[in-house]
Amino acid sequence: MSKHHHGHDHHDHDHHHDNHFTDMEARVKALETVLTEKGLIDPAAIDAIVETYETKIGPRNGARVVAKAWVDPEFADLLKRDATAAIASLGYTGRQGEHMRAVFNTADTHNLVVCTLCSCYPWSVLGLPPVWYKAPPYRSRAVIDPRGVLAEFGLTLSDETRIRVWDSTAELRYLVVPERPAGTDGLGEEQLADLVTRDAMIGTGLALSVEALR
Amino acid sequence: MNTCKVASPLVASAELPKSPEGDPVFAEPWQASAFAMTVRLHEKGVFSWPEWAEALSAELYKPGRKADASDYFDCWVAALSRLVTELSIVSGGELEHLTERWQRAAEATPHGHPILIENDPLR
Structure with a gap:
């Protein structure tokens, strides 16, 4: 990041460090390439298997961050001002030193994050994105018609709710802080974290209700 | 929570x-991909369960493993790589070459674009 010597709009600078594969990531992609070429595997079938384990991949630290923000106003305030520091204060650091920004849902604003096309998606915080989320048509449609896209995923927002779409950049990734569900006053942080789904943290869903957990 | 399980041995x-x-737990997405590919190859009969078990053990019980076992899936990928080279599906050299191509492709891919092997500037 040392190459950024002036203010810019995140698009026209040196892209050298946007993406990087570790040795193991590249090795697995190499196996996938050759096995696909030989007709031994089909990427769609692999995606389908991975999808069944989607919730078992990565630490999903974001759920704990959100739960803490719900119970601790001081932490919520820090999260709002400096999400990177707030997340790091819980001992969670992204593999690539992700710069995070937390966007808070309110009664009249809903936040939605797009962009998981490249390796910058902070899966260690949010969990693995769903397969459909990575599809280019989703990305463009989410920007043009977020209300329609959300409705398709079963999230119908009232016409009064403003929807803000955040397109993560190489420097900045987003975490949606959903609203705390009603009737959760008696729950501790651990139980609250169980209500925070991956979908809630990318904005394609809301936090679960207490009833949903039972 | 997830009732759709892969009943693979x-x-x-x-x-x-x-x-x-x-359920298997993966620390990183590539680990799930490696697992899924192996499940698929086994389902297709590319190798048998004893062949897989032997290849995996050979890697797991090599000296120099990490004490915290955080290199478990590194061993998994090494075992899978060895099996596919032994079965002459691909040569070790070709696999290395492809690995390097993917690394260059990732570095050359700008933010917001899918990482494709075609993005390797050296091809």
Whole structure:
């Protein structure tokens, strides 16, 4: 990041460090390439298997961050001002030193994050994105018609709710802080974290209700 | 929570990290891909369960493993790579070459674009 010597709009600078594969990531992609070429595997079938384990991949630290923000106003305030520091204060650091920004849902604003096309998606915080989320048509449609896209995923927002779409950049990734569900006053942080789904943290869903957990 | 399970015998692989419910747990997405590919190859009969178990053990019980076992899936990928080269599906050299191509492709891909092997500037 040392190459950024002036203010810019995140698009026209040196892209050298946007993406990087570790040795193991590249090795697995190499196996996938050759096995696909030989007709031994089909990427769609692999995606389908991975999808069944989607919730078992990565630490999903974001759920704990959100739960803490719900119970601790001081932490919520820090999260709002400096999400990177707030997340790091819980001992969670992204593999690539992700710069995070937390966007808070309110009664009249809903936040939605797009962009998981490249390796910058902070899966260690949010969990693995769903397969459909990575599809280019989703990305463009989410920007043009977020209300329609959300409705398709079963999230119908009232016409009064403003929807803000955040397109993560190489420097900045987003975490949606959903609203705390009603009737959760008696729950501790651990139980609250169980209500925070991956979908809630990318904005394609809301936090679960207490009833949903039972 | 997830009722759609892959009933593959590979879930019984030695030392596979598992959740209390018995599902495999992956620390990073590539680990899930490696697992899924192996499940698929086994389903297709490319190799048998004993062949897989032997290849995996050979890697797991090599000296120099990490004490915290965080290199479990490194061993998994090494075992899978060795099996496919031994079965002459691909040569070790070709696999290395492809690995390097993917690394260059990732570095050359700007933010917001899918990482494709075609993005390798050296091809």
